[in-house]
Amino acid sequence: MLKVENLYKAFGGVVAMNDVSLDFPTGSLTAIIGPNGAGKTTFFNLISGHIRPDRGRVLFDGQDLVGRSSLEIVRRGIGRAFQVASIFPSLTLRESLMAAVISHRRQSTQVLTRFPLQSAADRVEEIMALLELTAKADVLSRSLSHGDQKLLDIALALAMDPKVLLLDEPTAGMGPEERWQMIDKVYRLWEAEKMTLVFIEHDMGIVFKIAQTIRVLKYGAVLAEGTPDDIRSNPDVIDAYLGTDHDATVSAGEG
Numbered sequence: 731m732l733k734v735e736n737l738y739k740a741f742g743g744v745v746a747m748n749d750v751s752l753d754f755p756t757g758s759l760t761a762i763i764g765p766n767g768a769g770k771t772t773f774f775n776l777i778s779g780h781i782r783p784d785r786g787r788v789l790f791d792g793q794d795l796v797g798r799s800s801l802e803i804v805r806r807g808i809g810r811a812f813q814v815a816s817i818f819p820s821l822t823l824r825e826s827l828m829a830a831v832i833s834h835r836r837q838s839t840q841v842l843t844r845f846p847l848q849s850a851a852d853r854v855e856e857i858m859a860l861l862e863l864t865a866k867a868d869v870l871s872r873s874l875s876h877g878d879q880k881l882l883d884i885a886l887a888l889a890m891d892p893k894v895l896l897l898d899e900p901t902a903g904m905g906p907e908e909r910w911q912m913i914d915k916v917y918r919l920w921e922a923e924k925m926t927l928v929f930i931e932h933d934m935g936i937v938f939k940i941a942q943t944i945r946v947l948k949y950g951a952v953l954a955e956g957t958p959d960d961i962r963s964n965p966d967v968i969d970a971y972l973g974t975d976h977d978a979t980v981s982a983g984e985g
């Protein structure tokens with residue numbers, strides 16, 4: 731189980747994370763929402779070890795991860811999909827995934843199978859099937875569409891066999907139809923891999939539709955948490971979104 735306690739981080743005078751305590755039960759599906767600058771990405775950076783908190787703890791299966799490298803945190807099972815920059819541009823989709831799976835398994839202390847290459851190749855095919863990328867297996871990463879590059883990014887995170895997967899705006903930059911296709915794949919991935927999934931999302935229609943639990947951040951603090959029904963009717967949340975461009979999407983999610 732992933733749990734953060736009293737996380738605090740300031741950048742100069744800006745308090746980006748202000749005493750945040752949250753837990754994410756094993757196997758849960760949680761959306762993190764909040765207005766621009768609320769601290770959502772900082773929250774992920776603190777969990778994944780890319781930023782060190784000034785105070786507080788990040789507990790994973792009871793052990794504090796603060797101070798450990800981002801690589802070690804990935805190896806312990808907290809994966810994160812990055813933006814497209816992380817993709818190997820000159821390899822095909824299948825090659826990129828194969829490189830990621832092999833590299834992860836070489837570093838892993840687990841006992842390897844008798845046929846490690848075959849087993850890695852099987853996992854690559856499984857991940858591609860899960861995200862409906864098989865038809866694009868031989869396409870160069872740099873030639874993939876924006877949406878498929880985002881899927882490859884998620885696929886690369888899966889290559890690390892995460893127990894927890896953090897997705898920062900998986901639908902960013904997509905049109906409405908493509909968003910729903912993407913989130914449908916994310917949902918099926920969560921069901922199939924039985925992992926703990928935490929995603930940041932601005933589209934309230936999507937959030938209300940798929941999240942089991944929603945955590946709302948504002949000014950680096952937890953404004954509200956609860957089920958989609960709780961959040962939708964929470965006056966503080968409605969207030970936080972009033973007068974911003976998110977207002978329309980909050981209403982859109984009420985259907």
Ligand SMILES: Nc1ncnc2c1ncn2[C@@H]1O[C@H](COP(=O)(O)OP(=O)(O)OP(=O)(O)O)[C@@H](O)[C@H]1O
Nearest residue numbers: 741744745746764765766767768769770771772773
């Ligand atoms: N490395 C940094 N140096 C200085 N300030 C930072 C840094 N990272 C984040 N901040 C500040 O911390 C606050 C929270 O930023 P963060 O990116 O976490 O918000 P967010 O909720 O992800 O926003 P958005 O929805 O716009 O992506 C903002 O005021 C931001 O300017």
